[in-house]
Amino acid sequence: MQFGIFTVGDVTPDPTTGRTPTEHERIRDTITIARKAEEVGLDVFATGEHHNPPFVPSAPTTTLAYIAAVTERLLLSTSTTLITTTDPVRIAEDYATLQHLSDGRVDLMLGRGNTGPVYPWFGKDIRDGVPLAVENYALLRRLWREEVVDWEGRFRTPLQGFTATPRPLDGVPPFVWHGSIRTPEIAEQAAYYGDGFFANHIFWPASHTRQMVALYRRRFEHYGHGSADQAIVGLGGQVFMRHNSQDAVREFRPYFDNAPVYGHGPSLEDFTSQTPLTVGSPQQVIERTLGFREYVGDYQRQLFLMDHAGLPLKTVLEQLDLLGEEVVPVLRREFAARKPVHVPDAPTHATLRAAREHAAPSLDELGARAVAAER
Incomplete structure (x- = not known):
């Protein structure tokens, strides 16, 4: 199972000091966080794509290419690549280039995005969101x-x-995950192609995530890619940890209360009881994360959001130390012990290449070869 972190790249004031990092600082800190993720033994670093303040990751392939140059084994991904408003030709060439630069350490998550104004900025209509996702990915x-x-x-x-x-x-x-919070059509699209499905799993209760993943699994099997429990599933999550759970709650509360996404809404206690957000000790994070398997089944990738809501870099790096030293080793051991042997691992470039080398040519490949020969 793969473990990692994802960032949305928000530039948010620290509510405890009132200081807002510059865009330059936030971009450079993202590189520091990615390098730290590799240092503590995580598998994946993923960046979002946003084209509006208060976010900075408008050019994810540029950022990931830089990270590829300063890391050795970290798998680079996105959370998400906007398949609706980014031209498919641009995506095809950018991420193939990133493949070469990283020696294959790249996959990507495609999604519609959750910012309405981005559509007209790129000449699209939000009412075409799902049809755009379907056509552009094809x-x-x-x-x-x-x-x-x-x-x-x-x-x-x-x-x-x-x-x-x-x-x-x-x-x-590159292997493709289709990411969604609430759109059944995206789960259907992932199943149709036999791709991965990534349930954001941040803002909604477990019952919603269970339904979305179950839909994807049923349709994955329907399309003949394998049994439902062999479908490739990823989950998001949010955590904040201190060794003492009361310290974690006290320290994180002002960040939660003022966060640009969920601040000024439900209380921290209500939000943690109704969503996967876990604020507490490393052991609490372990127990909560292991519990995800009870309602989504065996899955292949777990990514945590840790550098948001104005948390200072020092605190984020401390969180990564706890994640890498005390949480992930236990999760690796426990998930591995519970996973049936017929459930696959998350695909990587190496495993996809090996599968290609041992597979017979598909009808599409034979047709493409015939067309090329005629030319």
């Missing part, structure tokens, strides 16, 4: 899998004899 898959693409759709200009460059590393496209 094109993206072809761009990565076919040398020459002729294509015409509803939302962009046609392509004639187009080849996306560079080609995916080793001929293996």
Whole structure:
């Protein structure tokens, strides 16, 4: 099982000091946090994509390419890549380039985004959110899998004899997770292609996450990709830890109360009882996280949000120490002991490449080869 962290890249005042970091500081701190994640033994670092204040990660591939250069084994991902407002050609070429720069240490999570104004900024209509996600991803898959693409759709200009460059590393496209908080169509899309489904699992109760994951698993099996319990599932989560749980609650409360996303709403106590947010000791985080398996089944990736709501860098790095030293080793051991042998691990470039080398050519590949030969 993969463990890691994801960031939304918010630039938020620290409510205990009133100081707001500069954009420069926040971007540089993101690099420090990613390097720390590798140092403490985590597997994955993922960054969001936002194009509005108070967020800074508007160019995730640039940030991830820099992180790739200063790390050795950390898997780089997104949370999320906006498949609705980012052109599929741009995604295909950017992430193939990142594959080469990172020697394959990259996958990505596609999503619709949760900021309404972003659609007109990029010439799109939010009412087309789901159709955009469906059409753009269908094109993206072809761009990565076919040398020459002729294509015409509803939302962009046609392509004639187009080849996306560079080609995916080793001929293996990055693994794709489809991320969603509340959209069943995205779970259906992930299942249709046999891709991963990432349930954000932050703002909603366990019953909602259970329903979304169950839908994805049923449809994954329906489309013939394997049994429902072999579907590839990832979960988000939020934690804040101190060795003494009372200290954790006292320290985190002002950050929670003033957070740009959930501040000035439910109390910290109500929110932690109704959602997966865990504020307490490392042991409480372990017990809560292990409990996720009870309602989503065996899953492959767990990412935690830890650097948000104005938390200073020093505190975030302390959180990562606790996560890497006291929480993740126990979670690795416990999840591994409970996982049946037929449930797969999360795909990586190495495993996808090995599977490709041992698989017979698909009909799509045979057709693409025939077209190339005719040319």
